[in-house]
Structures are given as C-alpha cells and as structure tokens.
Amino acid sequence: MRMTVLLARLLRGFAVLATVLNLLPAAFAAPPPTQSSHCRGIKFLWQHVYNPQRLEVQKQCVTVTGVIVTKLSEPDGDLHIRVKLDSQFESMLNDGNRSNQRGDLVVEPICDHNVTQVDAAAACASFHSTIPHYPAGTRVVVTGSYVLDHEHGWMEIHPVTRITQTP
Numbered sequence: 001m002r003m004t005v006l007l008a009r010l011l012r013g014f015a016v017l018a019t020v021l022n023l024l025p026a027a028f029a030a031p032p033p034t035q036s037s038h039c040r041g042i043k044f045l046w047q048h049v050y051n052p053q054r055l056e057v058q059k060q061c062v063t064v065t066g067v068i069v070t071k072l073s074e075p076d077g078d079l080h081i082r083v084k085l086d087s088q089f090e091s092m093l094n095d096g097n098r099s100n101q102r103g104d105l106v107v108e109p110i111c112d113h114n115v116t117q118v119d120a121a122a123a124c125a126s127f128h129s130t131i132p133h134y135p136a137g138t139r140v141v142v143t144g145s146y147v148l149d150h151e152h153g154w155m156e157i158h159p160v161t162r163i164t165q166t167p
Contacts, residue, residue, distance in 0.1 A: 050076045058155070065140070096149075097155055139167065141163070
C-alpha cells in the first residue's frame, strides 16, 4: 500500500512538472509585434519626406492589408504604390482615391531610388530606403503614417515604415 501511495505521488509530480515545462516556452516567448513597434523610426523618416507641408497627418501609425496593383518610380525618389485595400480598410479612402487612384490607397516608401527632381534631391541626400519591393499582385501588410496629400487630394500611407508579404 505504501508503495502505491508513493507511486501515485510520484506520477502526480511528473504530471505537474510536464505541465509547467509545457508552459515555459509561452511564458518566455517574445510578445507579438505591436503596431507601434512597426513604426519605430517614423520621426527619422519624416526628416526625409520631400515637401512634407503638403501632407496632413491623420494618424501617425497605421497598418493595412491589401494587394499591390501598380508601382511607379516618382522623380522625387519615392515609390508610388497603389494598393487595393481589404474591405475592412476601405473607409480610409476618399473621393480623390476613388476618382484618381481607381479606388486604391497610395503608399509611398520614400527615397527608394535615384532622385531626378532637382528640388527634391536634398530630402534623400543622406538616406536610402530599405523597404523591400514586391510585384503587382502580391498580398501585403503596409505600415506607416496615414496622411491626406493636399497637393493631390487623396489619402496615402507616407512615409512607409514597413511592407511585408502575407499569404
């Protein structure tokens, strides 16, 4: 009888130990990235935005998902990307997006390539973007500042802090 009690206690102890060991990886795992962690460096990027006074910040840091429709290299060094937003983000579009960008959101990684516009050269003089390039048709997650471009009348994410491919 005494052996049975000891064995039962030992088995319970192993069960408790196994449960604790299973919980340890979760307890020490890094927390999932937050939206704000994806916007680290946003203030630095704003120092390299050409003609920033034309952009009215609506939200300092947003993250959206959608599919890349087109990409165009702009003379100011920025990459003009049109993204067809997933339905939950369509409220971020305005009439300018609907009429001039075919209902897509403009996202602009800054200082992406050589600047050919003389008055924009200073903005990118000491900086070059490391945002990866994805082809049209790629499903992406985009993070950056959500702005109204008063010069064009549409909404953008500009500057972009992060673009990643997603399934």
